[in-house]
Amino acid sequence: MKIAIVTDSTSYLPAELVQKYDIKIVPVEVVFDGKTYKEDIDINTSEFYDLLQSSPELPSTAQPSMGEMINIYDDLAKEGYDTIISIHLASTISGFVNNLKTAAQTIENADVRVIDSQITTRLMGYQVEYAAMQASKGKSVDEIIDGIHDLQTTTGEAFVVNDLKNLVKGGRLSNTSAVIGTMLQIKPLLEFDNETHQIVAYDKVRSIKKAKLKAEEKLANAYKNADYQLRMLVIDGDDIQAGNEWAEHLKEVYPDVKIDRSYFGPVIGTHLGKGALAVAWIKEFDR
Known part of the structure; x- marks a missing residue:
């Protein structure tokens, strides 16, 4: 069995990992004023946040086409891969993964397993990294997928954002009424709900400092209650110093x-805005 690992660009994987495990990255697109940019190909993170500051219109995002994905799977099959594990951003923030599950059924020359990561950013990247590590060790596809699902149950996060305009506009914040007070400079804390996997506001305070303290409280509870070693992650939206x-x-x-340290690239930055910060955690899978 020869297993290929595919993901999208919102996994924000370090280049050395992509190269080491030969992971196939499919770019998601950002649209500014009618012009389309492929993430990390046509526009990098710094360029994106500069445009975000200067553009009069909020950007939007566009998923890869199903035709593009089918071609990628076909090409991998021609390269000798008989099994493909394709891990993508949460179905609660994009219809991409559900569309992909349908399209993958048309692939006849490889066994394609499409996984809803239930998350995005480097947290999704950890699932991809784990899958690639296990595939390199000769684990079966079912063993790898079971391990991914186990990792998903250990994931937690707290996002601190400055601007909810695009999350609300795009319908990606499920309890918008909970954060109406942002007009009064209230800083909401967001998370992916454990049951629905939707982005929700779970608390709100009046300063970034207090928001970070609240996020650290959530992290401390996770650390205290976990019966396994955790790995932690700090993510920033174009504020490297703060991160x-x-x-x-x-x-x-x-x-x-x-x-670890990571960043919100163009696609996720489209929704969270400049200056967003997050702390996250997951079961340590590399020890």
């Missing part, structure tokens, strides 16, 4: 935990 400072602080609090 680095938060990560360094967490390293002092949790010296025994691996703490």
Whole structure:
């Protein structure tokens, strides 16, 4: 059995991992003023946030076409892969993965398993990294998928955002009424609900400092209650300094935990806006 791993660009995987495991990355598109950019191909993260600041219109996103995905699967089959694990951003924020499940049924020369990651960003990337690691060790497709589902149950996060305009406009915040007070400079804390996997506001405070403290409370509870080693993650939306400072602080609090850094690229930045921060965690899968 030869297994290929496919994901989309919102996994924000480090280039060295993509190269090491030969992971196929499919770019999601960002649309600014009628012009389409493929994430990390036509536009990088810095360029995106510059455009976000200067553009009079909020950007939108567009999923890869099913024709493009079918061609990718066919090409992988021609390269000798008989099994393909394709892991993508949550179905609660994009219809892409459900459309892909239907399209994948037309592939006859490979066994294509489409996985709803139930999340996005580097948290999804961890699922992809895990799948690639296990495939390289010769694990079966069913063993790998069971492991992905197990990882999904250990994932948690807290997002701190400055601007909810695009989340609300795009219908991706399920309890909009909970954060009407943002017009009064209230900072909402967001998460992916464990049951519905939708983005929801679970708390709100009046400053970024207090929001980060609330996020750290949630992280501390997860650390205290987990009966396994955690890996932690700090993500920033074009505020590298703030992300680095938060990560360094967490390293002092949790010296025994691996703490990674990542970023909100163009597609996710479209929804969260500039200056968003997040702390996240998942079961350590590489020890």
